[in-house]
Amino acid sequence: MSREDYEIVIGLEVHAELSTKTKIFCSCPTEFGGEPNTHTCPVCMAMPGALPVLNEKVVEYAVKAGLATNCEIEKNSKNDRKNYFYPDLPKSYQISQFDMPLCKNGYVEIEDEKGEKKKIGITRIHIEEDAGKLNHNEFGGGSLVDLNRAGVPLIETVSEPDIRSSKEAENYLRKLKSIYEYIEVSDCKMQEGSFRTDVNVSVRKKGASEFGTRTEMKNMSSFRSIVRAIEYEADRQIDVIEEGGKIEQETLRWDDVSGKTFSMRDKEDAQDYRYFPDPDLVAIKLSDEYIENIKNNLPELPESRKTRYMSELGLSEKDSNLLTASKHLSNMFEKASKICGNHKLVANWLLSDISRILNEKEIEADQIPFTAEQLAKMVTLIEKGTISSAIAKKVVEELFENPKDPEEIIKEKGWIQISDEGAIKEVVQKIIEANPQSVADFKAGKDKAVGFLVGQAMKETKGKANPQMLNKMFIEELKK
Ligand code: ADP
Ligand code: ZN
Ligand code: MG
Numbered sequence: 001m002s003r004e005d006y007e008i009v010i011g012l013e014v015h016a017e018l019s020t021k022t023k024i025f026c027s028c029p030t031e032f033g034g035e036p037n038t039h040t041c042p043v044c045m046a047m048p049g050a051l052p053v054l055n056e057k058v059v060e061y062a063v064k065a066g067l068a069t070n071c072e073i074e075k076n077s078k079n080d081r082k083n084y085f086y087p088d089l090p091k092s093y094q095i096s097q098f099d100m101p102l103c104k105n106g107y108v109e110i111e112d113e114k115g116e117k118k119k120i121g122i123t124r125i126h127i128e129e130d131a132g133k134l135n136h137n138e139f140g141g142g143s144l145v146d147l148n149r150a151g152v153p154l155i156e157t158v159s160e161p162d163i164r165s166s167k168e169a170e171n172y173l174r175k176l177k178s179i180y181e182y183i184e185v186s187d188c189k190m191q192e193g194s195f196r197t198d199v200n201v202s203v204r205k206k207g208a209s210e211f212g213t214r215t216e217m218k219n220m221s222s223f224r225s226i227v228r229a230i231e232y233e234a235d236r237q238i239d240v241i242e243e244g245g246k247i248e249q250e251t252l253r254w255d256d257v258s259g260k261t262f263s264m265r266d267k268e269d270a271q272d273y274r275y276f277p278d279p280d281l282v283a284i285k286l287s288d289e290y291i292e293n294i295k296n297n298l299p300e301l302p303e304s305r306k307t308r309y310m311s312e313l314g315l316s317e318k319d320s321n322l323l324t325a326s327k328h329l330s331n332m333f334e335k336a337s338k339i340c341g342n343h344k345l346v347a348n349w350l351l352s353d354i355s356r357i358l359n360e361k362e363i364e365a366d367q368i369p370f371t372a373e374q375l376a377k378m379v380t381l382i383e384k385g386t387i388s389s390a391i392a393k394k395v396v397e398e399l400f401e402n403p404k405d406p407e408e409i410i411k412e413k414g415w416i417q418i419s420d421e422g423a424i425k426e427v428v429q430k431i432i433e434a435n436p437q438s439v440a441d442f443k444a445g446k447d448k449a450v451g452f453l454v455g456q457a458m459k460e461t462k463g464k465a466n467p468q469m470l471n472k473m474f475i476e477e478l479k480k
Helices: 056-069 168-183 223-242 287-296 304-313 317-324 327-340 343-359 371-384 390-400 405-413 421-434 436-443 448-460 466-479
Strands: 007-016 080-081 092-097 101-111 117-129 133-136 143-147 153-159 195-205 213-220 248-257 260-266
Touching: 007 168, 007 223, 056 101, 056 117, 056 153, 056 168, 056 287, 092 117, 092 260, 101 168, 117 168, 143 213, 168 195, 168 223, 168 304, 168 327, 213 223, 223 248, 223 260, 317 327, 317 343, 327 343, 327 371, 343 371, 343 390, 371 390, 371 405, 371 448, 390 405, 421 448, 421 466, 436 448, 436 466, 448 466
Parallel strands: 213 248
Antiparallel strands: 007 153, 007 195, 080 092, 101 117, 117 153, 133 143, 195 213, 248 260
């Protein structure tokens, strides 16, 4: 049997840090970073006798997330203690939700491998607190704990095992991330750990009705690593099975450098955590009116923005999809279009060169270093003929390295387009003299020769000549 005889089964658990101002059970700030242990108080440092009080905003944000992912909202819910020991968790339990999560039975619509629509089920979304962070070996060996992150609110979104390939997993995660960004419940900054995924993978023979045993890779925070890890892990499992072995249910660590997974520990079961209701917190009861009110005030979701781009701006479905996939990209598109008034050109640049550079640099749209104003300025310079699109390509590269006003960039670099008739004519004549064969070709009816000559002239002027003018003038000169 080979890999083609197997099916991959994936379920994802996503932890998103909520962008509330304060923590889930105290009034400390949730801000990322800060001197170690400065965003703390007796509650989040787990001093004996300190009592938690649930932050109402956390409930509101979780309900928003549930509504945006087609979940049922549970009107009666509660907080439970999940007991385990780890040095970044001074209470020795995490306050989470066990059997009565705030949201359940939802779905997110994605595109599958063939580009067809597919629903990925969402089992549940629950609220919980984040743990602190250990800093290893920073102060001459040993580990020190920083509790700034302890008590930062999280929502955990658990998917059904409906995902069938690494590509689908990526599509699902991108969709979920964009929904949470649009409804402004989380900034989803993967590089700061505000959007982290536990990846569960199993394989089974095609056509089998039972799932295989899964392994889990925790806390992954880059799309690329997740895709690689799924591919590697599925291959590894298939090899084990093909050799007559059995998959152990365990937690694995993905190592990005070697591109392999390593065993960390046996997987705990729910019973190992000894869940029980937190006696310090009251039950959560929501009225229909409360839920209805949040529903009526949900911001625009990517799906409706996409429809709007197609109907109002006449963009293709593919382009609208790409532009709205990230809220940052879509906001930049709208803002820059509004400033320069040419949404077609803005969309073209965002989806071609800018997207290509994002890919090459392996960064996300929220890390674009330049502003919508700067992008709009560049588009205006193209429209006015101050720069050619060949120069604009260089300007985009420069905007990533050294973001500033494109007008300043082209002045500094001497990249202004040559649109002066006299100067263009000079180049045209020089190129014609140097390429008698192409001239002869043209006269013999080979129109393509003009393209070659324009190319030569662009080379001669280091991309600065206005290509439309060159084209026109070559034809005029050759027809003489
Ligand atoms: P735990 O917290 O113990 O990991 P959960 O029930 O919260 O358990 O999460 C289980 C995750 O694993 C879900 O996303 C689920 O879809 C996924 N999952 C369950 N069984 C399988 C399987 N056989 N193969 C792949 N994923 C699975
Ligand atoms: Zn606190
Ligand atoms: Mg898990």
